[in-house]
Amino acid sequence: MCKRAVEIKEGNIISIVSEEDWPRNSKTGQVVDYGEAVIMPGLIDVHAHLDDPGRTEWEGFPSGTKAAAAGGITTLIDMPLNSDPSTISTETLKLKVDAAEKRIYVDVGFWGGLVPENAYNASALEALLNAGVLGLKSFMCPSGINDFPMTNASHIKEGLSVLARYKRPLLVHAEMEKGSERHVKLEDDTLDTRSYSTYLKTRPPSWEEAAIRELLTVAKDTRTDGPAEGAHLHIVHLSDASSSLDLLMEAKTNGDSITVETCPHYLAFSAEEIPDGDTRFKCAPPIRDAANKEKLWEALMDGHIDMLSSDHSPTVPELKLLDEGNFLKAWGGISSLQFVLPVTWSYGRKYGVTLEQLASWWSERPAKLAGQVSKGAIAIGNHADLVVWEPEAEFELDNDHPVHMKHPSISAYLGRRLSGKVLATISRGNLVYKEGNHAPAACGSPILAT
Ligand SMILES: NC(=O)NC(NC(N)=O)C(=O)[O-]
Ligand SMILES: [Zn+2]
Numbered sequence: 259m260c261k262r263a264v265e266i267k268e269g270n271i272i273s274i275v276s277e278e279d280w281p282r283n284s285k286t287g288q289v290v291d292y293g294e295a296v297i298m299p300g301l302i303d304v305h306a307h308l309d310d311p312g313r314t315e316w317e318g319f320p321s322g323t324k325a326a327a328a329g330g331i332t333t334l335i336d337m338p339l340n341s342d343p344s345t346i347s348t349e350t351l352k353l354k355v356d357a358a359e360k361r362i363y364v365d366v367g368f369w370g371g372l373v374p375e376n377a378y379n380a381s382a383l384e385a386l387l388n389a390g391v392l393g394l395k396s397f398m399c400p401s402g403i404n405d406f407p408m409t410n411a412s413h414i415k416e417g418l419s420v421l422a423r424y425k426r427p428l429l430v431h432a433e434m435e436k437g438s439e440r441h442v443k444l445e446d447d448t449l450d451t452r453s454y455s456t457y458l459k460t461r462p463p464s465w466e467e468a469a470i471r472e473l474l475t476v477a478k479d480t481r482t483d484g485p486a487e488g489a490h491l492h493i494v495h496l497s498d499a500s501s502s503l504d505l506l507m508e509a510k511t512n513g514d515s516i517t518v519e520t521c522p523h524y525l526a527f528s529a530e531e532i533p534d535g536d537t538r539f540k541c542a543p544p545i546r547d548a549a550n551k552e553k554l555w556e557a558l559m560d561g562h563i564d565m566l567s568s569d570h571s572p573t574v575p576e577l578k579l580l581d582e583g584n585f586l587k588a589w590g591g592i593s594s595l596q597f598v599l600p601v602t603w604s605y606g607r608k609y610g611v612t613l614e615q616l617a618s619w620w621s622e623r624p625a626k627l628a629g630q631v632s633k634g635a636i637a638i639g640n641h642a643d644l645v646v647w648e649p650e651a652e653f654e655l656d657n658d659h660p661v662h663m664k665h666p667s668i669s670a671y672l673g674r675r676l677s678g679k680v681l682a683t684i685s686r687g688n689l690v691y692k693e694g695n696h697a698p699a700a701c702g703s704p705i706l707a708t
């Protein structure tokens with residue numbers, strides 16, 4: 259690692275000075291010496307559900323973006339569902355943007371929803387894209403949210419043809435229910451609903467494989483000279499590291515414009531260690547066995563998985579049914595927003611993860627997916643979005659640790675010992691977080707595509 263000074267003016271990086279050039283280049287202005295700490299590009303989380311407006315008791319822009327800032331995230335792209343209403347039209351996008359006004363501590367962009375209602379209505383989709391969503395998101399299985407129904411391959415094909423003109427991506431929750439492959443019958447009242455293995459059997463890897471297989475029939479449209487050239491497909495939260503991953507690798511080889519993310523919880527936990535009734539670990543697709551986790555790490559290290567995201571999807575503790583511990587009825591979603599950097603680092607060290615890889619998975623590639631050309635790297639002219647952190651500093655994520663997410667008790671990471679402490683987070687040159695404290699004003703900017 260080399261020592262550098264990053265010079266910031268009016269929210270942008272204006273020079274990067276090496277140690278030798280320090281004296282000659284000493285500038286006027288405030289100088290902060292972070293000693294041996296690491297300075298990296300701020301993290302960009304392309305998959306978070308902040309549930310604002312409409313379900314702010316689940317999270318909300320203020321608490322969500324404070325948690326992001328405390329975790330070194332300087333840009334967050336909000337998912338179109340779990341807020342009420344879902345972001346599926348210009349009107350509902352406006353509600354989002356209004357809700358974000360002066361209530362966000364980091365920059366926030368918005369994905370729009372591709373749903374059956376707008377999929378065949380090119381002018382509605384164009385209006386939503388013109389209004390500034392960075393791309394679209396859809397589900398190939400029920401989303402759990404009534405005003406966000408699932409799409410099929412033909413809806414997706416229509417969506418891609420519109421997105422092609424805007425050169426923006428479609429993000430897909432790729433699980434497709436295959437009736438005959440549901441290994442348990444949900445109505446069977448002899449099921450042990452507190453056992454994680456019961457839940458695991460309800461969403462087998464073949465669901466991910468089936469969805470991806472179906473998607474690849476339309477993904478080929480994105481190839482050079484294809485009917486949807488310019489559009490891009492992005493698979494969110496991949497859990498299955500076997501056939502699903504093989505299919506994606508083949509698609510990339512064939513020239514499909516396709517990328518894939520996984521999330522820290524699939525890399526940190528394995529099914530074997532999830533205690534009975536501990537629904538904090540319930541998410542979809544599910545956390546699978548330890549062998550699958552090893553394969554996910556391998557694929558990430560080899561570059562077959564392109565990037566990481568939190569998929570922070572909280573709810574109120576009551577809906578996690580922690581007392582009852584019913585895995586089939588509890589809300590699915592992991593709460594992690596504030597911890598993704600230390601988690602990726604702590605669990606990745608034994609695989610030899612480097613700081614450069616962290617910056618690629620968490621900043622550079624997410625910036626590219628979200629079309630943010632001025633973000634994702636420490637480079638002259640870019641936004642001064644930075645995280646300053648100490649990789650070697652360890653901490654206990656116990657009840658005394660300050661957690662800014664609205665409901666710390668539902669996070670599966672509580673009780674873990676992690677390494678990697680965020681000292682400061684700088685967003686567009688503003689010190690938005692420093693050693694436990696946030697900036698007094700919420701000075702993040704909404705990001706709208708133009
Ligand atoms: N409605 C949701 O937030 N769903 C989310 N739930 C998870 N991941 O368990 C998701 O991203 O699919
Ligand atoms: Zn999803």
Ligand SMILES: [Zn+2]
Pocket residue numbers: 305307337569570571
């Ligand atoms: Zn999600």
